[in-house]
Amino acid sequence: MTEAEPPPPLDPAELGAYFALIEVSSLLRHTVEQQLRDAGDLSYVQFQLLATLGDAADGSRRMTELADGVVYSRSGLTYQVGLLEKAGLVARGPSAEDDRGVTVTITAAGRDVLARVFPGHIDVLRQLFLEPLAPEDVDSLARVLTVVRDHMRAIPPRSAKPRRKGTARQSPPGGGA
Amino acid sequence: MTEAEPPPPLDPAELGAYFALIEVSSLLRHTVEQQLRDAGDLSYVQFQLLATLGDAADGSRRMTELADGVVYSRSGLTYQVGLLEKAGLVARGPSAEDDRGVTVTITAAGRDVLARVFPGHIDVLRQLFLEPLAPEDVDSLARVLTVVRDHMRAIPPRSAKPRRKGTARQSPPGGGA
DNA sequence: GAGTAGTGCTTCGAATTCGAAGCACTGGGG
DNA sequence: CCCCAGTGCTTCGAATTCGAAGCACTACTC
Numbered sequence: 001m002t003e004a005e006p007p008p009p010l011d012p013a014e015l016g017a018y019f020a021l022i023e024v025s026s027l028l029r030h031t032v033e034q035q036l037r038d039a040g041d042l043s044y045v046q047f048q049l050l051a052t053l054g055d056a057a058d059g060s061r062r063m064t065e066l067a068d069g070v071v072y073s074r075s076g077l078t079y080q081v082g083l084l085e086k087a088g089l090v091a092r093g094p095s096a097e098d099d100r101g102v103t104v105t106i107t108a109a110g111r112d113v114l115a116r117v118f119p120g121h122i123d124v125l126r127q128l129f130l131e132p133l134a135p136e137d138v139d140s141l142a143r144v145l146t147v148v149r150d151h152m153r154a155i156p157p158r159s160a161k162p163r164r165k166g167t168a169r170q171s172p173p174g175g176g177a
Numbered sequence: 178m179t180e181a182e183p184p185p186p187l188d189p190a191e192l193g194a195y196f197a198l199i200e201v202s203s204l205l206r207h208t209v210e211q212q213l214r215d216a217g218d219l220s221y222v223q224f225q226l227l228a229t230l231g232d233a234a235d236g237s238r239r240m241t242e243l244a245d246g247v248v249y250s251r252s253g254l255t256y257q258v259g260l261l262e263k264a265g266l267v268a269r270g271p272s273a274e275d276d277r278g279v280t281v282t283i284t285a286a287g288r289d290v291l292a293r294v295f296p297g298h299i300d301v302l303r304q305l306f307l308e309p310l311a312p313e314d315v316d317s318l319a320r321v322l323t324v325v326r327d328h329m330r331a332i333p334p335r336s337a338k339p340r341r342k343g344t345a346r347q348s349p350p351g352g353g354a
Numbered sequence: 355g356a357g358t359a360g361t362g363c364t365t366c367g368a369a370t371t372c373g374a375a376g377c378a379c380t381g382g383g384g
Numbered sequence: 385c386c387c388c389a390g391t392g393c394t395t396c397g398a399a400t401t402c403g404a405a406g407c408a409c410t411a412c413t414c
Contacts (some may be wrong), residue, residue, distance in 0.1 A: 020322035025202035026248035067194035100409045132328040145197035151309040
């Protein structure tokens with residue numbers, strides 16, 4: 001029971017940063033989603049997936065890598081990749097070294113769609129997000145948020161949280177403190 | 178005058194700010210959601226609603242105000258408020274001056290739950306979000322994000338997007354000609 | 355080479371989400 | 385007073401989401 005800690009009120013700045021972060025990301029995501037729907041009939045997740053794949057050297061990623069990149073449940077990923085595959089925008093194939101792995105590759109049609117929606121996407125970003133910011137603001141935002149991102153990524157298990165089977169499992173070897 | 182605008186590539190800093198923003202908010206939201214589920218059996222939206230109500234002077238808000246505060250669809254709001262009401266955490270009542278309005282009020286039980294989950298919520302925020310940041314970082318984050326938020330709120334209609342606005346709705350009936 | 359734990363992905367059922375359509379009421383004109 | 389457009393909220397159906405359970409395979413141990 002470690003909870004005799006001092007009561008934790010947050011600074012106004014801390015609260016402000018938190019609320020503004022949530023609000024901004026929600027609003028942004030919402031607007032972007034509409035844009036993507038119009039321009040290419042893509043959901044935001046689908047766009048993120050295609051963009052991630054398009055960014056990869058050979059246009060391929062493992063399912064797990066995709067799930068890690070986009071914060072998403074495994075099952076949801078399976079569903080969306082299924083949709084993208086059905087639409088012909090990606091292809092699924094076996095993984096080279098690991099027979100249980102699945103490699104997802106973006107198709108030419110996928111790159112097409114990506115190219116079609118990207119300009120509008122950037123437009124929305126500019127108008128809604130970047131417009132009121134000075135270059136230095138953008139810099140500082142990028143810097144600070146990157147620090148937070150790295151911190152968050154370092155804390156929890158990246159994906160595949162330990163699967164609780166029956167009763168308490170002993171801690172596996174490799175105990176780092 | 179259509180849009181012969183130059184192709185718009187984004188700075189690395191701009192891209193970085195955008196991606197980090199999305200990623201951070203997703204990760205944060207995800208973790209917070211788990212915490213809330215454990216501590217008080219609340220979804221994130223439900224927590225936001227209770228928090229908004231708890232913040233109001235008399236613990237009451239109109240549905241529309243709630244939908245504005247939390248970025249959310251009207252129907253989703255109806256659903257979640259219904260859940261909260263069923264759980265006894267809020268009460269619905271008629272609106273004072275507008276008979277089509279509905280006033281939502283947080284109950285004592287609602288405040289209870291809020292008080293129970295809040296400490297853990299703040300804990301998560303500190304550990305995941307604030308920990309790696311210097312006070313000046315938090316300040317700058319709050320400042321910049323607030324600017325963006327205000328900008329975003331100013332652009333589109335706050336809520337209730339015009340139901341059939343847009344095209345030719347211009348001609349008033351009185352055109353005596 | 356068999357056994358056991360751990361990982362990669364999918365299937366399944368249940369809950370949540372949204373947009374469109376509908377109902378109830380307000381406000382401005384004729 | 386009645387009509388019409390506009391707003392506030394809910395209902396409806398369809399799509400998306402997640403977690404738990406399951407199957408297939410790898411890695412490690414003996």
